[in-house]
Amino acid sequence: MVEEKLKVVIITGMSGAGKTVAVHSLEDLGYFVIDNMLPGLAERFIDVIEDSGEFDKIAMVMDMRSRGFYDEVLPNFEKLKKRSDLDVKLLFLDANDVTLISRYKETRRSHPLSPQGRIFDGVELERKLSTDLKSQADIVIDTTNVTPRNLKLRLNKLFGHGEDNAFYVEVMSFGFKYGLPLDADIVMDVRFLPNPFYIPELKHLTGNDSAVQNYVMQSPLAKEFYQHLRSLLEIALPGYIKEGKSSLTIAIGCTGGQHRSVTIANKLSADLKEKGYKVNTYHRDIEKAK
Known part of the structure; x- marks a missing residue:
């Protein structure tokens, strides 16, 4: 009898591109979701979840809020991909610069990489640092012209066994x-x-x-x-x-x-x-x- 692999979705991408919507969508699909996971702790966390036997699918948000994110995320992702007991997918959410800046202005938030400076500078630096990560992603979704509702529907189709929604x-x-x-x-x-x-x-x-x-x-x-x-x-x-x-x-x-x-x-x-x-x-x- 073939054992079911633990499904793991790593959610990352540009700040303001829709990670919060992704979190709520995957939670609604029955994923155990943890926000702001340190890349270096991901494997230990997965082992704990796997040993508990309580969940068959989990999702983790990893972004630049985590210290050393850009140095650690890809090596740890590649390590997880090699494990035969896991089905790992890297989801990268993106949007164009104009959209990201507009979303930051609407929420009156500062960019994590430029807390005291221009939002544009933070977005530009983040995009440069994220180039390799985006290229390695299994799924890239551009949310520039995508409403939260339509993003949710798309994630449902990708991670919800082909169902149009999980209503x-x-x-x-x-x-x-x-x-x-x-x-x-x-x-x-x-x-x-x-x-x-x-x-x-x-x-x-x-x-x-x-x-x-x-x-x-x-x-x-x-x-x-x-x-x-x-x-x-x-x-x-x-x-x-x-x-x-x-x-x-x-x-x-x-x-x-x-x-x-x-x-x-x-x-x-x-x-x-x-x-x-x-x-x-x-x-x-x-x-x-x-």
Whole structure:
């Protein structure tokens, strides 16, 4: 049996060319990402990750913030490439000088190689020092005319097993009595639906039980509401994907987070999965009344 190689992506390139977008993109694709890695420590870090067995792909940002970067990065990269247990790729992000200077001016940051001087001088020096590094890169992306969203989509195609995007939906049930979820993008209140809490034989069950599900969904009001909710999401979800959003959290709330919200969240999750979406279902407060 052939062992899977640990995937390693080294992210580098010109300052202001999009490394932050690359970091977030690879994190969304399931990479364990560490920023500002010292080239001389990279191999030891990889060994620790490999021994832990917790991750099968990692990414490391290496740039001139690291002391001795230009002297160390290529020798260490070549050393990693020779290892038979690793699948190593060097990603170099670039942009033309005008674009890089413009991005620095927009953020009002100084260039790392010219902290007290002209941004142009820093960019010019960095480009000169990066010549060999760029020539050795496995992948070079020029972000001059690329929006952050389109850069993310391109990285998804390169490192996401050919998928156009890594979009997934988190469907959460919760109880309003325990507070609103802070990370929700969409919150739906279903406290207007018939409440199984007041039915003695259903009170101690949850929306994971078919008896509760049947009770909630037999209501014409619940059927009409759910139909409208599905129609809304059929319009909204493709729009979120088009805008480059990597995930969406939909929170369904009732009073205690036991019955109605769990029922609707489960039904919504099942329908979205049937539509081909990646879905994670989380019942935040289902155990709190037990």
